[in-house]
Amino acid sequence: MLDAFEARLADLFADRLVGVPDLLAPQRGLPAAAPDSGILPVLRVTGVSAAPLLGDDAPQLRRLPGGLGLRTVLELRGVVAMDLVPAAAITRDAWLRALDALLVAFQAGDVRSGAAFADGSDQGFALRGFRFSDAAQQEDAPGRLRATFAFEGDFWPVRPEEEGPAIAAIPxxxxxxxxxxxxxxxxxxxxxxxxxxxxxxxxxxxxxxxxxxxxxxxxxxxxxxxxxxxxxxxxxxxxxxxxxxxxxxxxxxxxxxxxxxxxxxxxxxxxxxxxxxxxxxxxxxxxx
The missing domain is CATH 2.60.40.10 (Immunoglobulins)
Incomplete structure (x- = not known):
């Protein structure tokens, strides 16, 4: 569910922003200190919410790789924070160029629609939208910039399908x-x-x-x-x-x-x- 979504977001970030000067590979937790060189992207899901719909407890039929399956589905919307943590030697110009590249990469149509997050496997989520919200310097961490994105979609627990004896004949x-x-x-x-x-x-x-x-x-x-x-x-x-x-x-x-x-x-x-x-x-x- 959310862990798989955050991991897929990190993979997508690395694929879409490969080759951007000074930008390091993303990680999913805040570092204890700034990197020695370059700009470290830190990606995290910072919050989710759901509409309290009554009567939505029944498992839903989902199209999964290899067929259909019943899943307990949560309709969630939430916020993703992307922090750009620069090394001491990084100039403000390089920092802003990294932000420019990030905003352009995540403005692509397949990212905004959520289609880019699908990888052909049952990840436990299907996004309906992913949108840029805002970007600002962190007051508690001067020099760090945080861009936030809103997302919405269906989330469900990934589990193996129940197996039983093979059906040899049906009287x-x-x-x-x-x-x-x-x-x-x-x-x-x-x-x-x-x-x-x-x-x-x-x-x-x-x-x-x-x-x-x-x-x-x-x-x-x-x-x-x-x-x-x-x-x-x-x-x-x-x-x-x-x-x-x-x-x-x-x-x-x-x-x-x-x-x-x-x-x-x-x-x-x-x-x-x-x-x-x-x-x-x-x-x-x-x-x-």
Missing amino acids: ARLVSLPPGVPDDLVARAGGPDLLIPVALDLRALGAGPPRVVARLRGATPPGSLPGDPAGAPPGFTGFPVDAEGIARIVFRPPATLAAPAHAGIQVALAGAGRSTVPLAEIVVRVLP
Whole structure:
């Protein structure tokens, strides 16, 4: 993130200002004393800030070298200080010429847009802008000149992608929707079970045998589904699919009922360790 940005800034400074008379290679920390000769550039990030946006905590999809990745992204703006620390023998003219070269180099369009900072790797940042702010002599260090630049961009922690076992095959099951479900289903309280045939067009590609599950909607449904709950998702009960692709859902009406009601039944396709796939919604009118 910021450390990588500061390091990249130092590399960019060295590349863009190579050959400038008296200008030494940049460093990222203030020296204990002035150099013996030449002008020492010192580059530092001196502050950052972010707008306190609410709801921006979710990782964002970033285009990274080699593909896409999720990253926790901080939208930051900040300030970079570039100090020019001269040796005692450096004249004021040489000092100002170094400043001129610095300002011209960092006025280039690709620097101002932030594109020059990209190097093809995941550095943990992507700049949207880099601009010169001001330059002035340091009151606490006579002879030193500081140029400041403002920057803005996205910053995120660099980390290796999580790795898992290679995917050798993906079992799949194709279901033609909607399934065949009878209409106008009616059951009577105290009466026999209602057999509801659900016709499915199932085509398996390396998947196991199909399993249809169902559950009653609502907190107090009028009736029950006497299927096989073993291995079914919570709240569901299972029903086998015969060789003709028909699952027969069994609805058992209540023993008594004070007034007519409707029982809603959700039918889904289930698989071991997988989420259910909704297939149909069935409504049974239950009479007293």
